[in-house]
Amino acid sequence: AQSVSQHNHHVILSEAASLELGCNYSYGGTVNLFWYVQYPGQHLQLLLKYFSGDPLVKGIKGFEAEFIKSKFSFNLRKPSVQWSDTAEYFCAVNAKSNYQLIWGAGTKLIIKP
Amino acid sequence: NAGVTQTPKFQVLKTGQSMTLQCAQDMNHEYMSWYRQDPGMGLRLIHYSVGAGITDQGEVPNGYNVSRSTTEDFPLRLLSAAPSQTSVYFCASSYSRFGTDTQYFGPGTRLTVL
Numbered sequence: 001a002q003s004v005s006q007h008n009h010h011v012i013l014s015e016a017a018s019l020e021l022g023c024n025y026s027y028g029g030t031v032n033l034f035w036y037v038q039y040p041g042q043h044l045q046l047l048l049k050y051f052s053g054d055p056l057v058k059g060i061k062g063f064e065a066e067f068i069k070s071k072f073s074f075n076l077r078k079p080s081v082q083w084s085d086t087a088e089y090f091c092a093v094n095a096k097s098n099y100q101l102i103w104g105a106g107t108k109l110i111i112k113p
Numbered sequence: 114n115a116g117v118t119q120t121p122k123f124q125v126l127k128t129g130q131s132m133t134l135q136c137a138q139d140m141n142h143e144y145m146s147w148y149r150q151d152p153g154m155g156l157r158l159i160h161y162s163v164g165a166g167i168t169d170q171g172e173v174p175n176g177y178n179v180s181r182s183t184t185e186d187f188p189l190r191l192l193s194a195a196p197s198q199t200s201v202y203f204c205a206s207s208y209s210r211f212g213t214d215t216q217y218f219g220p221g222t223r224l225t226v227l
Contacts, residue, residue: 004155032212043117044203044218051213090155094212099144100171101216103155 002027004093006104013081014112021076021107023065023091033074034092034101035065044090050074051096061085083113115139119204119219126194126226134189134222136204142217144210145187146171147179149200150221156203162187163210194226 007022025031035047048059055067065076074091091104120135138145146161158171162181176198178190187206191198202222207214 009153036216043220044205046215049213049215092155096212099210099212100158100161101156101212103148103157105153105155 002093002095002102004091004102004104006089006091006107008107009105010108010110012110012112015083016080019076019078019081019085019109021089021091021109023074023076023104025072025074025091025093025102027072027093027095030096032094032096033065033067035059035063035074035076036090036092037087038090039084039087047076047089081109081111083111085109086111117204117206117217117219119202119222121222122220124222124224126191126224128194128196128226130194132191132194134191134202134204134224136187136189136219137185138187138204138206138217139185140206140208140217141184142206142208143184144208144214145181145204145206146216147177147187147189148203148205149173149198150203151200159189159202191224196226198224199226200224 003026005024032051034049037047038044050057050067058064088106090106092101094101117138147159148156157173160179162168204219205216207216
């Protein structure tokens with residue numbers, strides 16, 4: 001069965017620090033990859049997605065993620081975080097043959113001002 | 114556009130009670146789904162629908178029913194609530210069922226079963 005693993009459940013950083021959130025999945029076939037974010041008091045929303053082409057994808061608010069097929073990874077990065085990036089971040093994957101998303105457990109990110 | 118709306122935002126039930134969580138979207142989306150989110154776990158798919166009149170089970174369907182009589186509405190029914198159904202429930206929709214589509218989420222319903 002497919003699964004998605006997010007390495008850190010809680011991350012605390014200071015403003016201007018660099019961010020990398022890990023995401024690994026287990027599935028041998030071709031996949032679509034997503035990062036969603038839930039800001040405090042707001043709906044879950046799409047941050048970025050990858051389904052083909054350049055493995056480095058850029059999303060909203062300066063976030064990017066790199067798909068490394070050989071490592072089954074899709075890590076989320078941001079060079080300099082802001083207090084407003086405080087949120088919970090979810091990685092999700094679906095196989096191209098199956099539209100059901102499999103979700104990671106989420107990472108709660110707290111940015112100290 | 115209101116997007117995806119869910120009611121109620123909070124609900125407390127006693128074991129054995131039934132209730133319906135409402136979900137509606139005004140984006141004319143074909144695909145709608147219900148997830149539950151539990152602490153330390155990702156979202157898990159309960160049921161989904163690829164169009165009016167078509168529903169199917171997801172990963173954790175037991176204890177829940179759904180129907181899709183219109184494109185806009187996708188209610189989730191708890192038949193006989195159990196403490197294990199204490200969770201946060203999210204409804205989502207997307208333009209199509211194809212895996213590359215962005216899902217749009219409602220605000221969630223926090224359900225407690227005593």
